[in-house]
Amino acid sequence: MSTCEHAARLPSPEPAARTPEGCEECLRDGTRWVHLRLCLDCGHVGCCDSSPRRHASAHAAGDEHPVIRSFEPGEDWRWCYVDEQIV
Template sequence: MVTIPDPHLAMVRPVRPRTPNGCEECLKLGSPWVHLRLCLTCGHVGCCDSSPLKHARQHAGGDGHPVVRSFQPGEQWRWCYVHEAMV
């Protein structure tokens, strides 16, 4: 079986976290989050799907930046929201 790479990986860029201290929107709203995700296209830091407001998923859909990586210490995995799969 041949595995085809996710085409959205072409959108991955070297990024710096825009808000390294937490979810960009939650920090503005004073809302809690569970875990953080870093957009690998623009550096947006958003909260995960286990968080009340799911800002990482909203950013991926609204801005068209589907690939994130975990922004949790010691985690390096990446996720594509379009394909709902690790990449």
């Protein structure tokens, strides 16, 4: 497995979730999500790609913030959208 340079450049400490109660855009628009993801660059909380609106990956592409982590209780994995790998 190759090393993800994006994960190596993340801020420390991890940013706080901007909307810990749910997906930022879904809350604003009154839509639903399946699972949540936290942007490790800025703290944006977005919904996963199994959700109808896919706000986490849209944020990653639009804001060039490629590394997220699961924002689900009991999960601690991280993913880089650019490198398409667990980091």
